Amino acid sequence: MLGSNQETREIILFGYGKLGHRVYEMLSANFSNIIVADSREEAIERAKEDGVVTSFHIDMTDDTALEELGLNGKILFCSMDDMSLNIFLVLSLKSISTDSTIISVSTSAENTRKLKFIGADKVIDLYESSANRIVDIITRPAVTRVLDEIIYVDNGISIEEIEIPPNSFLESKYVYEIDFREYGLILIGITDKELGEDFIFVSRGINHKFDAGDILVLLGESTALEKFYTMLTERK
Amino acid sequence: MKRLLIKYLVAFSYFLESAPRYQRIKRFFNDLLNNDDYPYKKYFDLFMVAIILSSVTILVIDVREHVAAWLDYYDLYIVTSIFIVEYLLRLWVHDDMHKVIIAEYEESEFFEKPFKLSKVFKEIAAQKWAYIISVPALIDLVAILPSYREIRVLRVFVLFRAFKMLRYSKSLLQFFDILRSKRVELYTLVTLLAFFTLIASVMIYVFEGNGINPHIEGLFDAVYWALVTITTVGYGDIAPVTTEGRAVSMLIILTGIGAISFLTSIIVSAFSEKLPEIKETRVMNQIMKKRNLNLVCGYGKIGQLVSKKLQEAGENFLVIELDPAKVEKAELDGFNVLRADATKSATLLKLKLCDNVKSVICVTHDDIINVFITINARSLCKDVEIISRCSDKSVAKKLKLAGANHLIMPEEIAGLLGAVYIGQPVAFEALQAILTQKRTARIDEVEIKLGSFLDGATVGDFDFSSNRLVLLAVLKRLESSDRKSHYIIFNPAEETILKAGDILVVMGYSVSIADFKGRLEQSVRFKSRNA
Numbered sequence: 204m205l206g207s208n209q210e211t212r213e214i215i216l217f218g219y220g221k222l223g224h225r226v227y228e229m230l231s232a233n234f235s236n237i238i239v240a241d242s243r244e245e246a247i248e249r250a251k252e253d254g255v256v257t258s259f260h261i262d263m264t265d266d267t268a269l270e271e272l273g274l275n276g277k278i279l280f281c282s283m284d285d286m287s288l289n290i291f292l293v294l295s296l297k298s299i300s301t302d303s304t305i306i307s308v309s310t311s312a313e314n315t316r317k318l319k320f321i322g323a324d325k326v327i328d329l330y331e332s333s334a335n336r337i338v339d340i341i342t343r344p345a346v347t348r349v350l351d352e353i354i355y356v357d358n359g360i361s362i363e364e365i366e367i368p369p370n371s372f373l374e375s376k377y378v379y380e381i382d383f384r385e386y387g388l389i390l391i392g393i394t395d396k397e398l399g400e401d402f403i404f405v406s407r408g409i410n411h412k413f414d415a416g417d418i419l420v421l422l423g424e425s426t427a428l429e430k431f432y433t434m435l436t437e438r439k
Numbered sequence: 440m441k442r443l444l445i446k447y448l449v450a451f452s453y454f455l456e457s458a459p460r461y462q463r464i465k466r467f468f469n470d471l472l473n474n475d476d477y478p479y480k481k482y483f484d485l486f487m488v489a490i491i492l493s494s495v496t497i498l499v500i501d502v503r504e505h506v507a508a509w510l511d512y513y514d515l516y517i518v519t520s521i522f523i524v525e526y527l528l529r530l531w532v533h534d535d536m537h538k539v540i541i542a543e544y545e546e547s548e549f550f551e552k553p554f555k556l557s558k559v560f561k562e563i564a565a566q567k568w569a570y571i572i573s574v575p576a577l578i579d580l581v582a583i584l585p586s587y588r589e590i591r592v593l594r595v596f597v598l599f600r601a602f603k604m605l606r607y608s609k610s611l612l613q614f615f616d617i618l619r620s621k622r623v624e625l626y627t628l629v630t631l632l633a634f635f636t637l638i639a640s641v642m643i644y645v646f647e648g649n650g651i652n653p654h655i656e657g658l659f660d661a662v663y664w665a666l667v668t669i670t671t672v673g674y675g676d677i678a679p680v681t682t683e684g685r686a687v688s689m690l691i692i693l694t695g696i697g698a699i700s701f702l703t704s705i706i707v708s709a710f711s712e713k714l715p716e717i718k719e720t721r722v723m724n725q726i727m728k729k730r731n732l733n734l735v736c737g738y739g740k741i742g743q744l745v746s747k748k749l750q751e752a753g754e755n756f757l758v759i760e761l762d763p764a765k766v767e768k769a770e771l772d773g774f775n776v777l778r779a780d781a782t783k784s785a786t787l788l789k790l791k792l793c794d795n796v797k798s799v800i801c802v803t804h805d806d807i808i809n810v811f812i813t814i815n816a817r818s819l820c821k822d823v824e825i826i827s828r829c830s831d832k833s834v835a836k837k838l839k840l841a842g843a844n845h846l847i848m849p850e851e852i853a854g855l856l857g858a859v860y861i862g863q864p865v866a867f868e869a870l871q872a873i874l875t876q877k878r879t880a881r882i883d884e885v886e887i888k889l890g891s892f893l894d895g896a897t898v899g900d901f902d903f904s905s906n907r908l909v910l911l912a913v914l915k916r917l918e919s920s921d922r923k924s925h926y927i928i929f930n931p932a933e934e935t936i937l938k939a940g941d942i943l944v945v946m947g948y949s950v951s952i953a954d955f956k957g958r959l960e961q962s963v964r965f966k967s968r969n970a
Binding site for chain 1: 733741744747754797798800802828849850853858861869870872873904907909910925929933942
């Protein structure tokens with residue numbers, strides 16, 4: 204995310220089995236500060252072989268051991284292969300830490316419901332997302348290709364969210380006053396702080412007023428996005 | 440003289456063998472009469488059923504009342520003629536006479552021995568005779584008989600016209616197939632029953648046929664009584680009067696109950712054995728009518744979710760699964776399911792992979808099976824879309840080599856989604872909402888049809904934003920390439936020219952997208968009317 208320091212937050216990845224290993228690969232492509240924790244010796248060994256810098260061998264059911272990792276303010280990613288352990292871990296983490304973001308993978312609608320119930324911030328259902336993708340490929344091939352280009356393919360096109368800094372040229376302007384095309388960008392939607400945390404799609408047609416702290420979600424080339432962000436911070 | 444005859448016969452046979460028109464005509468009639476996949480057979484069948492029903496109705500009415508003369512003529516000449524023509528056609532298409540002649544001629548040439556006319560005739564006769572004495576052919580023949588009204592008893596054969604309907608109904612035919620599968624048991628039972636009936640009737644005749652029982656006047660009465668008793672029907676119009684007669688009665692009543700329960704069990708077991716087959720036929724019949732079929736191979740976790748979502752999206756699909764427990768689950772969930780092995784080419788060929796199938800989705804829990812299904816499908820058809828699941832990276836390469844168009848790796852998707860969420864939580868929620876279509880905003884694709892108002896226009900000609908739409912990208916078809924390949928222009932400039940076949944990817948709320956699609960649709964109709 205441009206305009207925030209979120210990427211620098213530390214990520215603790217719990218579980219380095221079949222699932223955790225793949226999650227690490229995807230995460231490490233984008234983030235550098237990743238710590239791996241697992242209760243199995245061989246998993247830790249494998250992590251070291253894969254080039255994980257910091258890894259801990261801890262008992263996941265031991266709360267004090269978890270506390271010693273220092274959880275607050277971090278992103279906790281639970282990807283244990285055993286789902287019941289995963290749910291238990293999320294519960295432990297939730298009870299120990301108050302201001303961390305807990306993300307968990309899930310393998311069924313039932314587990315997803317349980318994980319959400321005990322307070323995971325984000326639950327990613329492995330099979331649900333796979334099924335969605337399969338159906339999208341069949342029913343909306345063009346859409347899938349476009350989204351693929353944005354998410355998967357490294358071609359410079361991405362979706363970015365930009366928090367409007369104070370005193371920017373956008374302040375007190377309305378959505379329709381700004382032609383994002385001029386900057387080579389497409390505005391997908393915004394989170395208007397005046398109206399709460401909800402994300403509002405621009406296609407809904409409401410003419411929002413921009414304020415500092417609002418988050419814009421923009422689609423475009425990375426260079427255009429960066430240029431736009433620099434402009435926001437510099438100009439008034 | 441005989442040499443000349445043979446010469447002409449052989450020449451004529453070769454002529455038929457090489458005459459495309461003759462072959463075409465014969466194939467047409469064979470398709471019409473025997474090929475269930477032939478689309479026009481359905482109409483022929485309906486026509487024949489209508490003819491039969493009309494004929495049976497006329498004959499039934501005729502029993503007590505007098506029908507109009509023209510109806511009688513219709514029945515006598517038209518229906519009978521149609522039946523005769525049908526009978527002869529079936530006899531004709533049953534096999535090829537000229538092939539027998541050619542085979543014999545070539546054999547005689549090869550071994551340098553004389554061509555034997557008698558052998559050829561014998562073989563042809565044997566082939567035709569085999570058809571004539573087959574049950575359906577006999578029914579056909581007997582069904583022609585009721586036209587000889589002069590012989591009253593032949594009217595009974597009106598029934599055979601009803602039997603003839605069997606030919607035109609698959610499910611009725613299936614019933615006889617099922618019984619045929621148990622013919623050994625049924626034959627045993629019938630023999631047994633005949634034996635007991637014979638014994639019982641002879642015994643009752645010996646005991647009571649000498650005038651003691653006024654109802655038994657001959658052996659026929661005795662047989663009638665025995666059969667009525669042994670089948671547990673027991674009208675009671677003939678009852679034994681002597682102690683010996685009653686003892687015989689008691690014995691054959693017990694035997695009869697045994698025989699009837701035996702019969703019931705045979706039929707029930709035959710049906711339960713054939714049930715999967717009947718279901719399969721039904722599923723196949725339903726599914727083969729549909730085009731653009733998606734095959735969901737494997738009904739595990741992903742298979743189940745995919746099936747559900749495909750149904751919601753209104754796509755045609757068929758689940759293919761080997762595990763009986765999963766097959767049952769799919770049936771309970773209300774999906775079309777075929778119990779078959781998708782790694783076998785016979786399965787995919789049966790489903791007409793190249794003609795009917797849009798995509799093959801390999802989502803079994805086993806990577807290796809997914810690879811096999813992919814290889815199987817790709818080797819049979821080079822155009823079909825193959826989506827395959829795998830969890831191992833090394834398998835992913837193999838799947839690509841095997842010809843999968845898309846790979847689905849659940850763990851990778853999870854990692855990726857996690858990464859996107861950590862980096863950009865708001866954008867992630869937005870994408871998630873778009874992808875799952877849970878909220879009303881969604882991304883959709885709109886193809887520009889030939890002659891619609893955007894065909895030949897530029898992007899700037901349509902004000903997307905005032906129509907509450909966001910144009911994300913245009914997929915332009917590659918020149919001189921197949922339908923499927925496009926290149927993407929993100930955020931297209933105002934002056935980008937749009938052409939028929941281009942696909943617009945727009946974001947908006949369902950209503951806006953529907954409205955936009957509707958407008959495009961309408962403009963096509965308007966133009967074509969004025970053209």
